[in-house]
Amino acid sequence: MKKQAGFTLLELIVVLAILGIILSIAVPNYLGINENANNSAQGVQAALIAKSLQQEFADDFASVNESETKLYVEIDGSDEVVVGGKIDEDAPIRSHLCFTYIQEGDVLTYPYFHFDLDTASDTLTIKYMKSASDELPNLATVNYY
Numbered sequence: 001m002k003k004q005a006g007f008t009l010l011e012l013i014v015v016l017a018i019l020g021i022i023l024s025i026a027v028p029n030y031l032g033i034n035e036n037a038n039n040s041a042q043g044v045q046a047a048l049i050a051k052s053l054q055q056e057f058a059d060d061f062a063s064v065n066e067s068e069t070k071l072y073v074e075i076d077g078s079d080e081v082v083v084g085g086k087i088d089e090d091a092p093i094r095s096h097l098c099f100t101y102i103q104e105g106d107v108l109t110y111p112y113f114h115f116d117l118d119t120a121s122d123t124l125t126i127k128y129m130k131s132a133s134d135e136l137p138n139l140a141t142v143n144y145y
Contacts, residue, residue: 039136042128045087046139048098049113049126053142055096064144066119073101080104084114084129113139 056062061074072079081104088100102112110132116125122145128136 042136043139045098046113046126046128049085050140050142052097052099053124056094057142057144059094061094062144064117064119064122064124069117069119070104071115071117071124075101075103082115084108084112086112 053062056073063072063079064070065072070081071083073082074080075082080101082101083104083106084102085099086102086109087098090100099113102108108129111128111130114127114129114135116127117123118125122143124142124144125138126140126142128139130136
Protein backbone atom coordinates (compact mmCIF):
# COMPACT_ATOMS: atom_id res chain seq x y z
CA MET A 1 0.00 0.00 0.00
CA LYS A 2 1.23 3.42 -1.02
CA LYS A 3 1.45 6.13 1.61
CA GLN A 4 -0.28 9.31 0.43
CA ALA A 5 1.21 12.69 1.29
CA GLY A 6 -0.85 15.85 1.61
CA PHE A 7 -2.98 17.92 3.93
CA THR A 8 -6.03 16.70 5.71
CA LEU A 9 -9.33 18.48 5.37
CA LEU A 10 -9.05 19.72 8.97
CA GLU A 11 -5.63 21.29 8.30
CA LEU A 12 -6.97 23.11 5.24
CA ILE A 13 -9.97 24.46 7.19
CA VAL A 14 -7.69 25.75 9.97
CA VAL A 15 -5.45 27.55 7.45
CA LEU A 16 -8.48 29.11 5.73
CA ALA A 17 -9.87 30.24 9.09
CA ILE A 18 -6.54 31.90 9.98
CA LEU A 19 -6.41 33.65 6.59
CA GLY A 20 -10.00 34.85 7.09
CA ILE A 21 -9.12 36.33 10.48
CA ILE A 22 -6.06 38.10 9.08
CA LEU A 23 -8.06 39.55 6.16
CA SER A 24 -10.88 40.71 8.44
CA ILE A 25 -8.30 42.77 10.36
CA ALA A 26 -6.24 44.04 7.41
CA VAL A 27 -8.92 45.09 4.88
CA PRO A 28 -10.74 47.66 7.08
CA ASN A 29 -7.40 49.19 8.08
CA TYR A 30 -6.42 49.48 4.42
CA LEU A 31 -9.72 51.16 3.52
CA GLY A 32 -9.27 53.63 6.39
CA ILE A 33 -5.81 54.53 5.13
CA ASN A 34 -7.22 55.37 1.70
CA GLU A 35 -9.87 57.67 3.18
CA ASN A 36 -7.30 59.42 5.38
CA ALA A 37 -5.05 59.93 2.36
CA ASN A 38 -7.94 61.38 0.33
CA ASN A 39 -8.85 63.73 3.18
CA SER A 40 -5.23 64.88 3.43
CA ALA A 41 -5.15 65.49 -0.32
CA GLN A 42 -8.27 67.66 -0.06
CA GLY A 43 -6.54 69.66 2.69
CA VAL A 44 -3.58 70.30 0.38
CA GLN A 45 -5.89 71.35 -2.45
CA ALA A 46 -7.80 73.68 -0.09
CA ALA A 47 -4.48 75.28 0.87
CA LEU A 48 -3.72 75.85 -2.84
CA ILE A 49 -7.14 77.41 -3.32
CA ALA A 50 -6.51 79.64 -0.28
CA LYS A 51 -3.21 80.84 -1.79
CA SER A 52 -4.97 81.55 -5.10
CA LEU A 53 -7.72 83.47 -3.32
CA GLN A 54 -5.14 85.53 -1.41
CA GLN A 55 -3.63 86.48 -4.76
CA GLU A 56 -7.11 87.30 -6.12
CA PHE A 57 -7.70 89.69 -3.20
CA ALA A 58 -4.21 91.19 -3.59
CA ASP A 59 -4.74 91.80 -7.32
CA ASP A 60 -8.22 93.28 -6.71
CA PHE A 61 -9.93 90.53 -8.71
CA ALA A 62 -11.92 89.50 -5.61
CA SER A 63 -13.80 91.48 -2.98
CA VAL A 64 -16.30 90.88 -0.20
CA ASN A 65 -19.55 92.79 0.15
CA GLU A 66 -19.97 92.64 3.92
CA SER A 67 -23.54 93.92 3.98
CA GLU A 68 -24.64 91.08 1.67
CA THR A 69 -22.05 88.61 3.01
CA LYS A 70 -21.07 87.67 -0.54
CA LEU A 71 -17.80 87.09 -2.33
CA TYR A 72 -17.47 88.85 -5.68
CA VAL A 73 -14.85 87.78 -8.22
CA GLU A 74 -14.09 89.29 -11.59
CA ILE A 75 -14.88 86.61 -14.18
CA ASP A 76 -14.73 87.45 -17.88
CA GLY A 77 -14.77 91.18 -17.19
CA SER A 78 -17.68 91.37 -14.74
CA ASP A 79 -18.04 90.86 -10.99
CA GLU A 80 -19.85 87.62 -10.19
CA VAL A 81 -20.97 86.18 -6.84
CA VAL A 82 -19.15 82.91 -6.14
CA VAL A 83 -19.92 80.27 -3.53
CA GLY A 84 -17.10 77.81 -4.07
CA GLY A 85 -14.64 76.22 -6.42
CA LYS A 86 -13.77 72.97 -8.15
CA ILE A 87 -10.34 71.64 -9.00
CA ASP A 88 -10.16 71.73 -12.77
CA GLU A 89 -7.35 71.09 -15.23
CA ASP A 90 -8.93 73.67 -17.56
CA ALA A 91 -8.64 76.37 -14.90
CA PRO A 92 -6.82 79.13 -14.75
CA ILE A 93 -8.89 82.16 -15.47
CA ARG A 94 -5.71 83.93 -14.40
CA SER A 95 -2.29 82.29 -14.26
CA HIS A 96 -2.27 81.61 -10.51
CA LEU A 97 -5.64 79.84 -10.25
CA CYS A 98 -5.73 76.09 -9.73
CA PHE A 99 -9.53 75.80 -9.72
CA THR A 100 -12.71 77.01 -11.39
CA TYR A 101 -15.20 79.16 -9.52
CA ILE A 102 -18.74 77.99 -8.81
CA GLN A 103 -21.06 80.95 -9.20
CA GLU A 104 -24.17 81.64 -7.17
CA GLY A 105 -27.09 79.96 -8.93
CA ASP A 106 -24.95 77.27 -10.57
CA VAL A 107 -26.04 73.68 -10.05
CA LEU A 108 -23.82 72.25 -7.33
CA THR A 109 -22.16 68.99 -8.27
CA TYR A 110 -20.33 67.14 -5.54
CA PRO A 111 -17.54 67.10 -4.57
CA TYR A 112 -16.54 70.76 -4.44
CA PHE A 113 -14.91 73.32 -2.16
CA HIS A 114 -17.37 75.66 -0.42
CA PHE A 115 -16.45 79.19 0.71
CA ASP A 116 -17.90 80.43 4.02
CA LEU A 117 -17.55 84.14 4.82
CA ASP A 118 -17.23 85.44 8.37
CA THR A 119 -17.52 89.22 8.23
CA ALA A 120 -16.92 89.56 11.98
CA SER A 121 -13.37 88.24 11.64
CA ASP A 122 -12.83 89.20 7.95
CA THR A 123 -12.06 85.62 7.00
CA LEU A 124 -13.13 83.20 4.31
CA THR A 125 -13.07 79.54 5.35
CA ILE A 126 -12.79 76.74 2.82
CA LYS A 127 -14.49 73.40 3.43
CA TYR A 128 -14.69 70.34 1.19
CA MET A 129 -18.19 69.10 0.43
CA LYS A 130 -18.10 65.38 -0.40
CA SER A 131 -21.91 65.27 -0.57
CA ALA A 132 -24.87 67.20 0.80
CA SER A 133 -24.40 65.52 4.18
CA ASP A 134 -20.65 64.80 4.26
CA GLU A 135 -18.04 67.54 4.56
CA LEU A 136 -14.50 68.22 5.71
CA PRO A 137 -14.79 71.54 7.58
CA ASN A 138 -12.22 74.30 8.01
CA LEU A 139 -9.48 73.05 5.70
CA ALA A 140 -8.07 76.51 5.03
CA THR A 141 -8.72 80.13 5.96
CA VAL A 142 -8.07 83.33 4.03
CA ASN A 143 -8.03 86.83 5.52
CA TYR A 144 -9.59 89.14 2.97
CA TYR A 145 -8.61 92.47 4.55
